[in-house]
Amino acid sequence: MLELEAVSKRYGGAIALHATDLSISPGRTTVLIGPSGCGKSTLLRLMIGLIQPDTGSIRFGGTLLTAANILEQRREMGYVIQEGGLFPHFTAQGNITLVADHLGWDKVRIQQRLGELVILTRFPSEALDRYPTQLSGGQRQRVALMRALMLDPDLLLLDEPLGALDPLNRYELQSELKNVFRSLGKTVVMVTHDMGEAAYFGDHIVLLQEGTIVQQGKIQDFVERP
Numbered sequence: 001m002l003e004l005e006a007v008s009k010r011y012g013g014a015i016a017l018h019a020t021d022l023s024i025s026p027g028r029t030t031v032l033i034g035p036s037g038c039g040k041s042t043l044l045r046l047m048i049g050l051i052q053p054d055t056g057s058i059r060f061g062g063t064l065l066t067a068a069n070i071l072e073q074r075r076e077m078g079y080v081i082q083e084g085g086l087f088p089h090f091t092a093q094g095n096i097t098l099v100a101d102h103l104g105w106d107k108v109r110i111q112q113r114l115g116e117l118v119i120l121t122r123f124p125s126e127a128l129d130r131y132p133t134q135l136s137g138g139q140r141q142r143v144a145l146m147r148a149l150m151l152d153p154d155l156l157l158l159d160e161p162l163g164a165l166d167p168l169n170r171y172e173l174q175s176e177l178k179n180v181f182r183s184l185g186k187t188v189v190m191v192t193h194d195m196g197e198a199a200y201f202g203d204h205i206v207l208l209q210e211g212t213i214v215q216q217g218k219i220q221d222f223v224e225r226p
């Protein structure tokens, strides 16, 4: 689904990601984990083409990602960040349908898709007309998830999607997210620094340290045995 080969990235003089190979399998959830500053977000932003690698190549469904095709390719990628990243001057619905509106989807199709997403994420439909500041943290993340899923992308990338929530909301949204992943059967890449979350979501776990992948495998591979 996504193939990274010898991908590296530096910011100014500092290396954020050393030459990295990584393969993301379709239909599964891959979790990127590691301490703060180890390069998780950098890796995710490279995958979605928000930043360009200094070296190496990234293929998405066999196609080499380039500056020229990234906008088109990104329609097959949904992206969710920690604090939603919602547009403050659009309502929940406005945020979710923005791109579909822009692409000229007809109103019936948009409403139909919106209806599916509201059910999928258990979002209260009466809150669709509210602005981001009028929503709870958990609701904002549901809106961000619906926006990411609107065009039914092949790949879903999430950067600490539960990181800004209080423990109760995190617990609730965690199980809902997992249901969404499972019911859609999508390819998911998720960043977290929480091993419990990694164990809960990850079919495949990738551990980063100081810009290098130091271990990857199933959760069982990370548990020390006597």
Ligand code: ADP
Pocket: 011, 012, 015, 016, 034, 035, 036, 037, 038, 039, 040, 041, 042, 043
């Ligand atoms: P993580 O997501 O694991 O916390 P990041 O990928 O955000 O790590 O950051 C990796 C390293 O790159 C860190 O040392 C961070 O300070 C640095 N870094 C990240 N983004 C930038 C940026 N835009 N400019 C300069 N340095 C950055």
Ligand code: ADP
Pocket: 133, 134, 135, 136, 137, 138, 139, 169
């Ligand atoms: P939760 O995230 O799951 O609902 P919160 O404690 O964040 O829990 O919010 C509790 C309630 O307060 C929610 O029903 C939410 O809609 C409302 N709320 C949160 N923030 C705001 C806000 N800035 N303006 C209006 N209502 C808000």
